[in-house]
Amino acid sequence: MFRIACLSCLLLLALPACQRDAAPASTTPAASADAAATPAVAAPPLQDVVERDPSYLIGISYPPVAKRYPGLAAALKAYADAARGELMQAVAGLGSQKPTAPYDLSLAFSELVVTPQLVAIAADGSSYTGGAHGNPLLARFVWLPQQDRQLTATELIPDPQAWRDIAGYVREQLLSALSQRVDADAPPPAERAQIVKNASQMIDEGTTPDPANFAQFEPVLGAGGKIVGLRFVFPPYQVGPYADGVQTVEVPAAVLLPKVAARYRGLFEGG
Incomplete structure (x- = not known):
C-alpha cells in the first residue's frame, strides 16, 4: 500500500x-x-x-x-x-x-x-x-x-460486492483517460503498446475492489447542496507513474446511490 x-x-x-x-x-x-x-x-x-x-x-x-x-x-x-x-x-x-x-x-x-x-x-x-x-x-x-x-468509504458503502462495481467503473474511466494521454503523445506503435500495458497494470492493481483503494474521496455537490457524485482521488504511483500526477475519477450519484448505506442516502441527490 x-x-x-x-x-x-x-x-x-x-x-x-x-x-x-x-x-x-x-x-x-x-x-x-x-x-x-x-x-x-x-x-x-x-x-x-x-x-x-x-x-x-x-x-x-x-x-x-x-x-x-x-x-x-x-x-x-x-x-x-x-x-x-x-x-x-x-x-x-x-x-x-x-x-x-x-x-x-x-x-x-x-x-x-x-x-x-x-x-x-x-x-x-x-x-x-x-x-x-x-x-x-x-x-x-x-x-x-x-x-x-x-x-469513511467503508462506512458509506459497506457492501463488498458494491465495491466491485465501483472499481469497474473507475477502472474504465482511468483506462479511457490513459488512452487519450498516450494518443496525444503519439508514440510509435510498439512503444505505445508497452506504455499502455505497464500503465494498465498499475490501474488494475490500484483499483482492486478494496475500500482502502478508494479511501480518498470528495463529495461533489449540486445546486441544492446535495451530493451529485463522489470524486475519488488517487495519488501518484497508485494508478500511474509519478509523472502522471494525481488522478481523479468522478462517479455520479446515479451509480452510487443504490450502493450507499441507507443512513447516508439523504445526503445524496435523489436519496
Whole structure:
C-alpha cells in the first residue's frame, strides 16, 4: 500500500475511540441521541507552522473551518504530526551530515465543501528526504458536523460486492483517460503498446475492489447542496507513474446511490 496509507493508519490510531465507534443515527439537521451522548473532544490548537533550519524546512497551513469542529481539528493535526514525525526521523538519520538540498515538508489543508451536513477538507503536499523528487502527501477528510465524526468509504458503502462495481467503473474511466494521454503523445506503435500495458497494470492493481483503494474521496455537490457524485482521488504511483500526477475519477450519484448505506442516502441527490 502506498505511503499515504501509513499516515492514515497513524491518524486512525490517534483519533479518540469515541469518534471511531460512534455511528450516526440520522442525516437530518437534528443531532442523534447517540451523538448528543458522545463526550466532547477538546479541540487541539491549530496554528500554521513555518520552521526553518539549515537541514530542513517545514510549512503547514490549516483551514479556518476546522477550528469549529474539535474532532476534525484533531484528525488534521494527527495527520500533520505524523508527516512531520517522518520528516524529523529522516533529519535525525543525517547525523552531522548536511543534505545536498534541505529536507522539506509542505502540507496545505484546504476547504472543499462546507455545509451544515458536510465538511470536506483536502490535504495536499509533499515530503522531500532526498532523491529526485519529494514523496506526495494526499488525504481527504469528509466530516459529519452534527456527529463531529469522519465519514469513511467503508462506512458509506459497506457492501463488498458494491465495491466491485465501483472499481469497474473507475477502472474504465482511468483506462479511457490513459488512452487519450498516450494518443496525444503519439508514440510509435510498439512503444505505445508497452506504455499502455505497464500503465494498465498499475490501474488494475490500484483499483482492486478494496475500500482502502478508494479511501480518498470528495463529495461533489449540486445546486441544492446535495451530493451529485463522489470524486475519488488517487495519488501518484497508485494508478500511474509519478509523472502522471494525481488522478481523479468522478462517479455520479446515479451509480452510487443504490450502493450507499441507507443512513447516508439523504445526503445524496435523489436519496
